[in-house]
Amino acid sequence: MAKMDRKTILIVDDIVENIDLLQKLIIVSGHDIHTSCSGQQAIEISQKHQFDLMLIDVRMPEIDGFEAIRRIRESSLNKDTPVLFLVAKTDNYNISRAYTAGGVDIITKPFQAEELLARVNTHLTLQEQKLHLQELVDAKEQFINILAHDLNSPFTTILGFADLLANNLDSYSKEEVKKYLGLILNVSENTHALLNNLLSWVTLKQNRIGFNPQKVSLRSRVDECCLLMRNVASIKDINIAVEVDKRIVVHADVKMLDTILRNLLTNAIKFSTNSKCIKVSASIKQDNCEIIVSDSGIGMTEEMTRNLFKLAAKSVNGTNGETGTGFGLILCDEFVKKHGGTIRVESEPGKGSHFIFTMPCCSSGSAIRSIKTKMMSNYLYW
Template sequence: MNMEINPSNYKILIVDDVVANVLLLKVLLTNEKFNIATASNGIQALEQVKNEKPDLILLDVMMPDMDGFEVAHHLKKDPEHKDIPIIFLTALNSTADIVKGFQAGANDFISKPFNKEELIIRVTHQISLIEAKRIILSQTEELKRTIVGRDKLYSVIAHDLRSPMGSIKMVLNMLIINLPEDKIGEEMYELLTMANQTTEDVFALLDNLLKWTKSQIGKLKVVHQDVDMVEVVQGVIEIFTMVASLKKINVRLVAPEEVAVYADIDMIKTVVRNLLSNAIKFSNENSEVLVTVENREGMVFVSVQDHGCGIADENQTKLLHTDTHFSTFGTNNEEGSGLGLLLCKDFVQKNGGELWFTSKKGEGSIFGFNIPLKK
């Protein structure tokens, strides 16, 4: 291991009932600049571990009253000290004793009478493992803090941008309703339609980003209530009627009168909204998007089927993975972030269900989810 170890940062506890052994070990290890604590029997060793908090223990096996194996046994039962590495000092070389030592929690063995170089190498090896572990732990903590900080920042950005974006979206919606094509001409109407679509997409993305980051930093709690799934799906379809009609897409719903579930209505709406938005985005003009709500085996199944461009087999495995954030362009080159599906997966799981999909390149896709019915 090519890491620089500063021995003065480490304390080694030497436990041996023979004073000469303790002194010899102390001299050898002090020369190497390690801090040293000592104990002359098992009981004293356990006290010293509590008082001195050593990083490594050199533990003699053959001691009166309490042998080294017993000391190790006590330490390994104690959550506070169980991770301190132990090197047994032993005159025993039989396989049975070595096996017993490792069962007692030994990290290594040094045979008596010991060789100075071997002792230093074995001690340094254990210390370097501790150092590596500490580096990994500190880096992990730092990484966790960075991720939480990043997610909080995303959350603030999404929150602050969502409001002005919502205002622009409303203005464009009003303009498109009140300025028909015959009044402003085909080109202007097309620009207005494009601007309207872009703001809808950006607003949806910010909404997803806000919910995703809140969910990641644990600020989004699942609030269960009685929900009629059919009503939720109908509500989302109504919102998308205009977007769908711009691409001449018919959204058709096949569902029973009502299906009662006990779920978080906002999360379920977000999932349906994302799946429907994707289906429209990846559908060809003059095609149909079929939304079905089914009640079977104690679950409600909601699926959204499009007859669009579909997803190539090699790309299907990339979907729903946090690390890939995989996305493709829609049939009118609409851009996606890959975040929507990750959010859907997260929200469906938080409501006790699963998200799934099937797709064939050139034929279209079906994305669906299930959640438990109301008991």
């Protein structure tokens, strides 16, 4: 069996000795354990933390396990978390009640170590498979929605302006023709970027995407991506400033790194107002390189940042009405994780956003020390 990712488990029992025993038996699997000695405390904990599995004793004073689960289910955070009820082996009445109360299984007391671990691991695996299946279903629905709307709408715009030019070319001035061609070019570039993201995402979900990390000059990739984004940025009179030391070398898949940078730059341009500046910077943090794409645009609320890298997140139009699907940021998240890195966003409404991601650094020790001591001071503007 493949090694299971680290999971979070809640154990609830009013007898401390039972909690201690369960912890000792389960913790060897490497999971994170939260404990509670009462139903009320379990309800409060479940409102703050999302769990992969809950083990709850049925017989507890004041609020028993069944009532605790009923209240926990009222909160969206753990409404679908599987529950294993802890029941005395001779308690036939509560054994039958456990399943009607929403439990997926029972664990009888006194505990048998092998049986306990087998049941816990089985239901953790089933839950993981269930979530993965739901993710695939959501992905399929999102894919169909994009084909039906987000790829159809741009072609309507392109065909509309192309038809105007084809049938009325002689009646338009040179400036008008240039304007319409610019609109066609802009929509075409955005549609092409969306299609590339969509194809990369589908390939990734089918586990068919190649991953070929190598030594890469970060500055060269940033410069290349900024050059590609120059036309899009110029429409809003936006400058892109680069502060990345030329000596920084990262261990990265070039195509994935370029996709991350392009999508973050596109996002920054989309949510910046005209004549603003975007900055790409980098610094060394231990053995990783931290890359930041910053803008001074409209920013986001805390709720928006929490859901930003989720498939279900709703895309918001840009400052010039630019549309999108949110797939670009989802790809960034997937590709950064593929490199063993992390990605996060810091933002406030009206104060812009800072997208921060890490890549493994493969610069020499002396170069890293030198870069840390004296970061490059000159900027390159695109």
